[in-house]
Amino acid sequence: IPAPDFDLVLFGATGDLAQRKILPGLFHRFAVGQMPPAARIIGVARSKMDATGFRAQLEKSLAAFAPQIAEDRALLERFLASVDYLRVDVMGEDGWKDLARNLRPNVVRAFYLSVSPSLFGVIASKLSSFEASTAESRIVVEKPFGHDLQSARALNADLRQGFKERQIYRIDHYLGKETVQNLMALRFANALWEPLWNATHIDHVQITVAESLGVEGRGEYYDKSGAMRDMVQNHLMQLLCLTAMEPPSKFDPNAVRDEKVKVIEALEPVGPGDIVRGQYRGQNRQGGYHEQAGDPNSRTESFVAMKVGIGNWRWAGTPFYLRTGKKLRGRASEIAVVFRDPPHMIFPKMEHRRGNAMIIRLQPDEGITLRNTIKEPGPGGFRLAEVNLDMTFADALKEKADPQDAYERLIMDVIRGDQTLFMRGDEVEAAWAWADPIIEAWEASNQMPEPYDAGSSGPEDALMLLHKEGRRWREIA
């Protein structure tokens, strides 16, 4: 879908995220012809430099983060020609008038805030008071959106100083992932699954986001956050919502988000016996969380596993197990929907039977696997075997493939004015309202997270969380 003409103002344009993800993403969209020829990107940051200096910096980043297309010199030059730079210290008064004057009337105006959340308020109110923004402009903000309910409310209030909810785009890049969107297509564009998509037929759901890397250079930042704030409250919550939500009446941003909020509001409190926190350890006091975070007494969790109940008609009695961690044995994100056994088994008992499941893989190899039971071929009696029906999106849709990074997709949605894949203010607040008591109870206790070996599947107690209920986690590949 082509995008309308736009002026995109990127605050924090010299920063890591802008140079590594946002600008290379825009370059990709430019290369496939999705960026209208007159569209402009205006980088804003504190650094003293002019447009030529900024383009030189950007050229280096594009060579590193979009190497294939950056080789095309003519294409690169055309893209750089659409990029401008303005120096504005957002805390001061200088530069804002130039910015407002620089923007064209009658094209989409988007302000992307790739800066610390502490600057959201001042930027939103100055954009409005210097009349750089109009009632139709859009404002885009990055994670983290608060570290608890109170701070999230304050950020919402900051943004609302100059913008209405319909103008605000809160990014959770998980929602830009192709498979995550496919979850909606899978559920609501097929007649096959929806009749089974409830507690009567689904035994439980497992949502895993496993990382093989540790906190590496981000130790100090991560130590203030931990897995619960960094991953569960946002990314895993989004996956849970899309898996559990009721079918919206139409594919419309507010209809979809209304249903997601209802799921969050139906989440049951998580008791101490339903959650396990872990922290990875290295060998010989090297490479463990404590060494990387720089605090030998840190109680911050680098792993969390929990059982979550959804108290509504559809899901009563079907637990959702969430698990995420760093320094695990593999890097894999997936949602596994595990079905109940047939009501009456007429065949001999099969050893290690795991039953029907639908596994939605977010990475690696985005795709879907359906685990089925069939007869083992051959004359040796009637034995059952489990086989996978596998679909990798890259293979299934080869000709149509226009591989987009999550950021590219989301930025173009901002330009098109589609908020479906962005979190609404009340949704973020509801997710914090659920997470806060879990985090507070933990912080009030004196417990240490359970240690686990780097490169393992996480702490022993996380395995027990399912074992004690006769279930087991899928292996992290």
Ligand code: NAD
């Ligand atoms: P960064 O420190 O690399 O860059 C910050 C940018 O903000 C720089 O361009 C700097 O010039 C600008 N800036 C700072 N103070 C300013 C001021 N007073 N006036 C004008 N410009 C100012 O940060 P980053 O890593 O690019 O992160 C940006 C935001 O994105 C943060 O909120 C971060 O939490 C979020 N985020 C980053 C990543 C990532 O991978 N880097 C991932 C997810 C979210």
